[in-house]
Amino acid sequence: xxxxxxxxxxxxxxxxxxxxxxxxxxxxxxxxxxxxxxxxxxxxxxxxxxxxxxxxxxxxxxxxxxxxxxxxxxxxxxxxxxxxxxxxxxxxxxxxxxxxxxxxxxxxxxxxxxxxxxxxxxxxxxxxxxxxxxxxxxxxxxxxxxxxxxxxxxxxxxxxxxxxxxxxxxxxxxxxxxxxxxxxxxxxxxxxxxxxxxxxxxxxxxxxxxxxxxxxxxxxxxxxxxxxxxxxxxxxxxxxxxxxxxxxxxxxxxxxxxxxxxxxxxxxxxxxxxxxxxxxxxxxxxxxxxxxxxxxxxxxxxxxxxxxxxxxxxxxxxxxxxxxxxxxxxxxxxxxxxxxxxxxxxxxxxxxxxxxxxxxxxxxxxxxxxxxxxxxxxxxxxxxxxxxxxxxxxxxxxxxxxxxxxxxxxxxxxxxxxxxxxxxxxxxxxxxxxxxxxxxxxxxxxxxxxxxxxxxxxxxxxxxxxxxxxxxxxxxxxxxxxxxxxxxxxxxxxxxxxxxxxxxxxxxxx
Amino acid sequence: xxxxxxxxxxxxxxxxxxxxxxxxxxxxxxxxxxxxxxxxxxxxxxxxxxxxxxxxxxxxxxxxxxxxxxxxxxxxxxxxxxxxxxxxxxxxxxxxxxxxxxxxxxxxxxxxxxxxxxxxxxxxxxxxxxxxxxxxxxxxxxxxxxxxxxxxxxxxxxxxxxxxxxxxxxxxxxxxxxxxxxxxxxxxxx
Numbered sequence: 230x231x232x233x234x235x236x237x238x239x240x241x242x243x244x245x246x247x248x249x250x251x252x253x254x255x256x257x258x259x260x261x262x263x264x265x266x267x268x269x270x271x272x273x274x275x276x277x278x279x280x281x282x283x284x285x286x287x288x289x290x291x292x293x294x295x296x297x298x299x300x301x302x303x304x305x306x307x308x309x310x311x312x313x314x315x316x317x318x319x320x321x322x323x324x325x326x327x328x329x330x331x332x333x334x335x336x337x338x339x340x341x342x343x344x345x346x347x348x349x350x351x352x353x354x355x356x357x358x359x360x361x362x363x364x365x366x367x368x369x370x371x372x373x374x375x376x377x378x379x380x381x382x383x384x385x386x387x388x389x390x391x392x393x394x395x396x397x398x399x400x401x402x403x404x405x406x407x408x409x410x411x412x413x414x415x416x417x418x419x420x421x422x423x424x425x426x427x428x429x430x431x432x433x434x435x436x437x438x439x440x441x442x443x444x445x446x447x448x449x450x451x452x453x454x455x456x457x458x459x460x461x462x463x464x465x466x467x468x469x470x471x472x473x474x475x476x477x478x479x480x481x482x483x484x485x486x487x488x489x490x491x492x493x494x495x496x497x498x499x500x501x502x503x504x505x506x507x508x509x510x511x512x513x514x515x516x517x518x519x520x521x522x523x524x525x526x527x528x529x530x531x532x533x534x535x536x537x538x539x540x541x542x543x544x545x546x547x548x549x550x551x552x553x554x555x556x557x558x559x560x561x562x563x564x565x566x567x568x569x570x571x572x573x574x575x576x577x578x579x580x581x582x583x584x585x586x587x588x589x590x591x592x593x594x595x596x597x598x599x600x601x602x603x604x605x606x607x608x609x610x611x612x613x614x615x616x617x618x619x620x621x622x623x624x625x626x627x628x629x630x631x632x633x634x635x636x637x638x639x640x641x642x643x644x645x646x647x648x649x650x651x652x653x654x655x656x657x658x659x660x661x662x663x664x665x666x667x668x669x670x671x672x673x674x675x676x677x678x679x680x681x682x683x684x685x686x687x688x689x690x691x692x693x694x695x696x697x698x699x700x701x702x703x704x705x706x707x708x709x710x711x712x713x714x715x716x717x718x719x720x721x722x723x724x725x726x727x728x729x730x731x732x733x734x735x736x737x738x739x
Numbered sequence: 740x741x742x743x744x745x746x747x748x749x750x751x752x753x754x755x756x757x758x759x760x761x762x763x764x765x766x767x768x769x770x771x772x773x774x775x776x777x778x779x780x781x782x783x784x785x786x787x788x789x790x791x792x793x794x795x796x797x798x799x800x801x802x803x804x805x806x807x808x809x810x811x812x813x814x815x816x817x818x819x820x821x822x823x824x825x826x827x828x829x830x831x832x833x834x835x836x837x838x839x840x841x842x843x844x845x846x847x848x849x850x851x852x853x854x855x856x857x858x859x860x861x862x863x864x865x866x867x868x869x870x871x872x873x874x875x876x877x878x879x880x881x882x883x884x885x886x887x888x889x890x891x892x893x894x895x896x897x898x899x900x901x902x903x904x905x906x907x908x909x910x911x912x913x914x915x916x917x918x919x920x921x922x923x924x925x926x927x928x929x
Contacts, residue, residue, distance in 0.1 A: 509777035549815040581777035603757040612745040612812030619906025682751035684875035688908035
């Protein structure tokens with residue numbers, strides 16, 4: 230039994246959801262993904278509760294400090310140890326089964342340790358007062374310490390946590406993914422569904438790993454420099470260049486924007502791989518692999534430099550030419566999405582669909598992602614950036630992209646779950662999860678976009694100004710529905726049935 | 740021609756305009772091919788290819804039209820228009836510090852362009868101006884340590900009291916960082 234399997238088995242409640250099936254001889258590709266997926270759901274529970282606390286602090290007029298604490302924790306927990314780690318877990322399981330290589334050794338261990346230890350350290354720092362929001366807002370961490378709002382120790386702790394999380398996302402995970410794709414010996418006993426790089430289901434995973442590694446390296450250099458200075462290894466004067474807000478923010482957004490695009494590439498790829506498995510006529514083919522791959526390449530090429538739209542309102546410090554370039558590249562991603570829309574719908578139209586909860590979750594997550602894409606290209610337009618930047622519109626965009634990808638990965642997990650655990654999920658509960666998530670996800674997204682359209686500021690502890698509380702109430706209501714969908718999903722995992730057993734016979738009852 | 744679109748609510752309805760046709764088509768295809776008739780489609784490949792061409796052309800035309808129509812809102816164009824418009828440009832120099840603004844003046848005239856030039860002293864700050872009816876007119880992102888101030892040229896049309904808010908999260912009193920601008924009728928017009 231590997232250490233990952235042992236940790237899963239020893240974890241109360243959540244461990245029962247993901248206990249690894251050792252009878253199939255697939256423990257080497259099941260164990261680490263199971264542990265990462267389990268950990269991601271623990272963080273989801275934390276993030277979900279914190280998400281509901283945010284509107285609650287506003288409704289009950291609690292201290293604004295609570296709002297900013299939960300804002301920072303909720304955003305960080307949802308984006309990194311939940312959403313990203315879920316993607317890593319399910320994505321690695323896909324890779325292992327596609328290329329027939331074990332997920333063992335120090336790289337998956339480092340992925341798990343850096344992500345979860347980093348997120349835990351950041352959580353402790355935030356609870357100690359380090360309220361910097363999900364995107365750090367540099368140089369706010371240092372200014373806050375200078376002003377005595379939080380201590381320098383919390384800055385060091387928080388930065389250490391962030392650095393470990395980044396190490397997982399930028400170094401260990403991409404290196405693990407690429408090493409599995411290009412190195413090592415294939416073992417036929419581990420091959421579940423062999424795929425090559427010509428397959429859209431694999432191409433996106435490769436592009437995604439490369440994007441994270443390349444787009445993240447500048448931030449690793451900046452982060453390493455700052456951390457060394459904070460720990461006193463190098464003098465602060467040597468880190469002055471890295472502490473320049475413009476340097477930090479540009480490196481941050483080159484990475485952060487491309488992180489979202491990399492996750493989109495990865496999840497699009499997973500959808501291209503999963504959809505054919507549920508076609509009614511059993512053809513297992515997309516409408517056109519070439520078209521699907523073209524969409525992935527367009528998404529990659531246009532998204533790399535579209536991060537420049539984050540700084541449109543920084544004119545003239547960011548030249549107008551770069552702003553417009555970011556604008557056009559963002560809309561270019563829309564062309565990739567349009568191709569993707571045609572490919573998916575034409576595939577279903579040609580071959581029919583077995584509408585099981587897993588694939589419906591993937592498709593509805595993808596539909597949510599299309600809504601998010603529309604909101605993203607709108608806010609990246611030069612004219613709209615000036616009336617939307619800094620509003621709830623952008624929080625809605627960030628939250629929606631994370632929710633969309635989470636729904637898609639949770640749908641893909643329906644497909645992988647029996648292989649990992651030897652158990653299958655109840656389709657009735659699965660359908661309820663999809664319904665609730667769809668209503669909650671679309672509702673919360675539209676409420677947040679509407680709030681942004683009305684000028685409601687993001688990361689703002691006073692929604693009562695200008696009647697914005699209406700949007701806050703809507704966000705709360707749809708957030709509760711989302712919370713209910715997660716409860717249904719977790720209940721389904723807890724009560725999953727043994728493979729081969731008659732439906733209705735629960736594990737707990739046997 | 741499409742100026743009415745380039746507001747907050749214009750953005751919302753354009754986004755819904757993209758979402759709703761997609762959602763309708765998405766629901767129709769999935770319902771039709773999973774519930775009504777999940778058998779293989781009989782649409783000839785040539786028809787699907789033609790549809791693909793129409794779809795991508797329509798998307799491309801819509802995207803290009805919207806982005807061409809938005810060109811005039813680029814700040815560099817607003818600055819050039821103000822410079823060549825024959826009206827004197829009113830200057831407002833501002834400095835943002837946690838959690839307040841220093842402004843060279845808080846009163847400007849309607850009908851004449853105003854250049855807002857802002858700097859952040861300590862951390863990142865925003866400078867968003869809201870119309871008295873609650874609409875956000877524009878926002879600026881300011882970072883400390885940059886050589887040039889962030890700048891926007893805007894011409895107010897309605898006299899009144901305009902609220903100013905910081906939209907870049909700047910710490911525990913961020914929501915309290917606000918100010919006001921008074922827009923008066925043009926003195927040369929009275």
